Amino acid sequence: MDVVGNHSLLDARLTIHKQVKGLNQMKVQSSTVAVLGLGYVGLPVAQNAGRAGMVVRGFDISPRVVEALNVGQSHVDDISDLEVETMLTQGFRATCEPVDLVGIETFVICVPTPLAPGGGPDLDAVRQAGEVVASSLTRNALVILESTTYPGTTDSVLRPILEKSGLIAGVDFHLAFSPERIDPGNSQFTFANTPKIVGGLTRECHDRATAFYLKMVDKVVSAQGLREAEMAKLLENTYRHVNIALVNEMARFSADLGIDFWNVIDAAATKPFGFQAFYPGPGVGGHCIPIDPNYLSHYVRSATGYSFRFVELAQEINSQMPAYVASRVQKLLNKDGIAAMGSTVVLLGVTYKANIADVRESPAIDVVRALRQMGVQVSYYDPYVMDWTVDGIEITRSTDLKFSIQACDVALLLQNHSVFDLAEITTLAKRLLDTRGVTEPGAAERL
Numbered sequence: 001m002d003v004v005g006n007h008s009l010l011d012a013r014l015t016i017h018k019q020v021k022g023l024n025q026m027k028v029q030s031s032t033v034a035v036l037g038l039g040y041v042g043l044p045v046a047q048n049a050g051r052a053g054m055v056v057r058g059f060d061i062s063p064r065v066v067e068a069l070n071v072g073q074s075h076v077d078d079i080s081d082l083e084v085e086t087m088l089t090q091g092f093r094a095t096c097e098p099v100d101l102v103g104i105e106t107f108v109i110c111v112p113t114p115l116a117p118g119g120g121p122d123l124d125a126v127r128q129a130g131e132v133v134a135s136s137l138t139r140n141a142l143v144i145l146e147s148t149t150y151p152g153t154t155d156s157v158l159r160p161i162l163e164k165s166g167l168i169a170g171v172d173f174h175l176a177f178s179p180e181r182i183d184p185g186n187s188q189f190t191f192a193n194t195p196k197i198v199g200g201l202t203r204e205c206h207d208r209a210t211a212f213y214l215k216m217v218d219k220v221v222s223a224q225g226l227r228e229a230e231m232a233k234l235l236e237n238t239y240r241h242v243n244i245a246l247v248n249e250m251a252r253f254s255a256d257l258g259i260d261f262w263n264v265i266d267a268a269a270t271k272p273f274g275f276q277a278f279y280p281g282p283g284v285g286g287h288c289i290p291i292d293p294n295y296l297s298h299y300v301r302s303a304t305g306y307s308f309r310f311v312e313l314a315q316e317i318n319s320q321m322p323a324y325v326a327s328r329v330q331k332l333l334n335k336d337g338i339a340a341m342g343s344t345v346v347l348l349g350v351t352y353k354a355n356i357a358d359v360r361e362s363p364a365i366d367v368v369r370a371l372r373q374m375g376v377q378v379s380y381y382d383p384y385v386m387d388w389t390v391d392g393i394e395i396t397r398s399t400d401l402k403f404s405i406q407a408c409d410v411a412l413l414l415q416n417h418s419v420f421d422l423a424e425i426t427t428l429a430k431r432l433l434d435t436r437g438v439t440e441p442g443a444a445e446r447l
């Protein structure tokens with residue numbers, strides 16, 4: 001078997017493949033594709049495979065997701081109902097039935113990889129998806145894992161499950177890992193123009209996966225093997241996590257020192273080399289930053305016995321930010337002799353990033369918890385979020401931005417959706433805490 005991971009076959013350095021003639025001429029059996037897990041990652045993969053002329057089955061364990069997609073309803077921000085309808089006309093069908101995947105040539109696994117209650121990796125969905133694929137696997141098929149995970153998962157967790165089919169990876173079927181780099185809400189960098197990293201169990205596995213993706217994306221980047229591809233994604237996310245923690249910590253002591261840290265970042269960002277600007281905020285949210293670095297630190301600890309101190313420190317700093325924001329609200333009220341207990345605060349924007357509807361892992365959740373502990377009455381205004389509960393208690397949704405800002409003791413800007421009129425918010429608010437540094441200097445209290 002040609003093992004790519006031991007560097008014997010691939011160049012030791014990363015190789016960038018553009019539309020390499022030889023690859024495109026390979027016989028590629030990827031005309032039927034099954035995407036397992038039809039969420040923020042899987043649905044765009046299914047959409048792009050359909051656009052590239054492949055026949056696409058979507059598999060998901062959620063009947064709600066499957067039923068909605070089959071009648072043209074999207075549950076993902078970046079894909080509209082109209083686009084789902086187009087997918088359907090191109091032949092896409094969603095299913096909860098593993099039997100519908102029999103005979104498929106390429107399987108792409110995009111299931112969630114959350115944290116287990118103890119903080120370690122929870123790979124149950126990857127295992128379950130592996131079982132589904134194993135039950136339909138045929139000779140010469142290609143299986144790709146896209147879910148973010150620790151190095152070694154594809155080879156030591158997924159491969160043995162797939163081989164229950166009686167087929168051997170790298171011999172009878174092809175196995176690869178390709179991390180998803182989707183950035184919800186980003187219209188500049190899309191699925192097609194973001195380079196796709198691919199690592200294969202063998203050279204042939206790598207080439208098959210590369211040829212599959214080159215039908216959909218402009219550029220594929222070859223990693224030496226499965227573990228390098230898995231680790232590359234974790235480096236990207238850990239890099240963000242650590243740098244966000246750095247600016248969060250600096251923002252906190254800058255506030256105590258009377259230094260406008262937003263102005264500091266703007267000044268530093270003028271350096272044309274060697275510096276990339278990161279910005280403080282109320283905490284980290286979403287699927288990647290708060291979760292993925294934990295996969296890596298857990299893996300490093302269990303595989304080597306030592307800790308990944310950068311990640312653990314970043315985790316500690318970033319997770320303190322919601323409570324710090326609540327303390328800044330309290331300070332703002334104190335200045336005017338108002339007790340936090342019984343005061344009213346409206347949260348402006350509660351999603352984990354701007355201009356999307358996703359509240360999963362949003363730091364706004366911990367901000368609510370901290371404010372509630374102080375006895376604050378919390379409401380929210382967010383045009384993207386129709387209802388929102390924290391710890392089973394519904395948060396009052398304001399539909400009248402002007403009224404709620406004027407009525408509440410503090411307006412707390414957590415997310416800067418582009419529909420917000422900052423000048424209006426600044427003028428109307430009795431007190432405004434801006435956690436994104438987007439108001440004019442001096443116009444509001446900034447983090």
Ligand SMILES: NC(=O)c1ccc[n+]([C@@H]2O[C@H](COP(=O)([O-])OP(=O)(O)OC[C@H]3O[C@@H](n4cnc5c(N)ncnc54)[C@H](O)[C@@H]3O)[C@@H](O)[C@H]2O)c1
Pocket residue numbers: 036037038039040041042059060061062065110111112113124125126128129146147148149180181182183184287288
């Ligand atoms: N959302 C992002 O921005 C993003 C970016 C890069 C990577 N990722 C990674 O991609 C993976 C998927 O993330 P997502 O955001 O698409 O998740 P998601 O929650 O939006 O979607 C996951 C889908 O998988 C389904 N599912 C769960 N278990 C399943 C199973 N056993 N078989 C089939 N379907 C199953 C769920 O019902 C859901 O529809 C994760 O590993 C995540 O870390 C996410």
